[in-house]
Amino acid sequence: YDPKPEILLLQRIADPGMERLEKHFNVVDIWDSPAPERDVQSHAETARGVLVGAQKGLTPAQVEQMHSLEIISLHGVGLDRVDIDHARRRGLRIAYTPDVLTADVADMGVGLMMSTLRRLPQGHHFVKAGHWADGNQPPLTRSLTGKRLGILGLGRIGHAIATRAEAFGMEIAYTNRSPRKDLPYRYEPNLHRLAAWSDVLMVAAASSPGMQALVDDSVLAALGSEGVLVNVGRGVLVDENALIARLERDELLGAGLDVFANEPRINNALLLLDNVILSAHQASATVETRNAMAVQSVEHLIQHFSGAQPDHLATPEN
Ligand code: 8YV
Numbered sequence: 101y102d103p104k105p106e107i108l109l110l111q112r113i114a115d116p117g118m119e120r121l122e123k124h125f126n127v128v129d130i131w132d133s134p135a136p137e138r139d140v141q142s143h144a145e146t147a148r149g150v151l152v153g154a155q156k157g158l159t160p161a162q163v164e165q166m167h168s169l170e171i172i173s174l175h176g177v178g179l180d181r182v183d184i185d186h187a188r189r190r191g192l193r194i195a196y197t198p199d200v201l202t203a204d205v206a207d208m209g210v211g212l213m214m215s216t217l218r219r220l221p222q223g224h225h226f227v228k229a230g231h232w233a234d235g236n237q238p239p240l241t242r243s244l245t246g247k248r249l250g251i252l253g254l255g256r257i258g259h260a261i262a263t264r265a266e267a268f269g270m271e272i273a274y275t276n277r278s279p280r281k282d283l284p285y286r287y288e289p290n291l292h293r294l295a296a297w298s299d300v301l302m303v304a305a306a307s308s309p310g311m312q313a314l315v316d317d318s319v320l321a322a323l324g325s326e327g328v329l330v331n332v333g334r335g336v337l338v339d340e341n342a343l344i345a346r347l348e349r350d351e352l353l354g355a356g357l358d359v360f361a362n363e364p365r366i367n368n369a370l371l372l373l374d375n376v377i378l379s380a381h382q383a384s385a386t387v388e389t390r391n392a393m394a395v396q397s398v399e400h401l402i403q404h405f406s407g408a409q410p411d412h413l414a415t416p417e418n
Pocket residue numbers: 111152153154155175176177178179201381384
């Protein structure tokens with residue numbers, strides 16, 4: 101008899117979290133499994149918790165099979181891998197890690213913005229390829245200072261991006277489900293108008309049903325041929341085919357992307373473009389933040405199974 105609750109692990113987590121997880125639980129690690137569906141099925145009656153990330157989640161049908169399931173602990177902030185309504189109907193708890201990654205994700209947004217405007221990766225390759233030594237100069241790039249930053253989604257991450265952009269002397273406006281009256285930035289309810297105003301459109305929103313391709317071709321057209329798109333939210337928020345078509349025709353200045361419609365097998369057309377900077381969904385991927393996310397996502401499980409309410413619940417309880 102094993103008194104430790106069984107936890108299905110669908111996400112690789114950093115060592116400090118893994119050690120705690122193994123101490124408190126009977127861990128079934130299926131992150132690397134060649135047949136995760138079969139593994140979920142064979143633990144459907146016994147697993148009382150799952151730990152999931154942005155890469156691998158559970159379908160509602162899988163959740164439905166899991167009769168002992170009590171809690172889904174998400175290693176991350178984006179809830180799009182979990183069907184919240186379905187989980188709520190099932191009476192499941194969903195915990196997530198909203199605060200610990202904010203600064204790093206915001207830094208990545210700013211880093212991609214700067215890399216796109218100043219063409220840092222292209223400059224790096226220029227030097228390494230020996231073009232500078234051969235007497236050439238790379239083309240001039242663009243300033244951040246004085247540029248207009250439009251932020252789609254002024255949540256924790258969007259706000260942290262805004263405070264960083266202020267330090268660069270950028271003008272800031274945003275669109276959001278509702279205005280943030282507590283913040284000094286200009287609210288623009290209309291995404292097209294925001295894009296038309298912006299030099300850089302920064303996608304920092306979470307993805308929820310109905311938000312697919314919110315940044316569509318007409319929004320990209322409004323951003324214009326001097327405009328830059330940065331995405332640290334979710335790939336599905338942008339019409340990626342429209343984005344690629346506009347980048348191919350130089351109808352945008354550039355794009356800095358950490359997230360994609362299909363990860364990790366991204367659209368090959370992106371690999372051929374010189375005006376795009378690609379990052380492998382790395383915004384939260386620092387040692388510091390991944391340690392914190394791992395520990396926090398495990399802590400939520402420990403809290404739940406010791407009869408406490410987890411600190412960060414996606415569906416708050418009274
Ligand atoms: C992680 C993320 O890469 O928090 C999110 O929503 O997408 C990222 O922080 C992911 O959750 C890793 O599991």
